[in-house]
Amino acid sequence: xxxxxxxxxxxxxxxxxxxxxxxxxxxxxxxxxxxxxxxxxxxxxxxxxxxxxxxxxxxxxxxxxxxxxxxxxxxxxxxxxxxxxxxxxxxxxxxxxxxxxxxxxxxxxxxxxxxxxxxxxxxxxxxxxxxxxxxxxxxxxxxxxxx
Numbered sequence: 573x574x575x576x577x578x579x580x581x582x583x584x585x586x587x588x589x590x591x592x593x594x595x596x597x598x599x600x601x602x603x604x605x606x607x608x609x610x611x612x613x614x615x616x617x618x619x620x621x622x623x624x625x626x627x628x629x630x631x632x633x634x635x636x637x638x639x640x641x642x643x644x645x646x647x648x649x650x651x652x653x654x655x656x657x658x659x660x661x662x663x664x665x666x667x668x669x670x671x672x673x674x675x676x677x678x679x680x681x682x683x684x685x686x687x688x689x690x691x692x693x694x695x696x697x698x699x700x701x702x703x704x705x706x707x708x709x710x711x712x713x714x715x716x717x718x719x
Contacts, residue, residue, distance in 0.1 A: 613709065614649025618642045618659065621715065624667045627674045636675040641715035642666065644695070644708045651707050658702070665694050666711075678718050688713055 623639040644655060644662070655662070669690055670678070677683050692711040699707040 611648035611650070614646040614652060615712075616644045616646055616652050616655045617714070618644070618663060618666075622663060622666055622670070624671045626670065626678055626718070627672055629674055633675075636678075637719060638670050638673075638678050639715075639717045640666075640670070640713050642691075643712045643714055645710040645712060647705075647707060647709055654703065654707060658698075661698065662695060665698060666691050669694060675718070684713065684716050 618641075621639055621641045623637060626636045626638055628635065646652065646655065669687060673683075673687065678687065688711055692708070695708055695711060696706050699705065
């Protein structure tokens with residue numbers, strides 16, 4: 573009987589010692605703060621396609637237009653919400669640039685590239701002024717038609 577009591581005492585001592593040693597370990601421990609995720613390049617497509625008339629040199633000229641499907645390459649994909657909020661400003665800036673060109677200035681691959689670069693620079697200026705950072709990396713013409 574004395575032996576049983578001794579074994580019971582050892583078991584109780586073991587359980588008590590174990591719980592004291594492991595107190596504070598496990599689920600109650602505070603989680604370490606998560607490191608912010610590295611920015612990932614993202615894309616934002618302007619919808620619908622942008623369509624505008626191009627400038628005419630005189631009243632006898634035929635009316636021409638440009639239609640473009642445009643995507644913006646973002647430095648950080650998490651900035652999509654910012655782009656969505658200022659999408660009307662972005663569209664207006666691009667339409668102003670396209671509408672200021674005459675047909676000869678939109679009707680070649682080289683002129684399309686110049687317009688794309690001009691749109692990029694204009695949007696970079698807008699974002700730097702408004703948000704203090706560029707937000708976009710590039711302007712992409714996914715589709716570009718003129719007539």
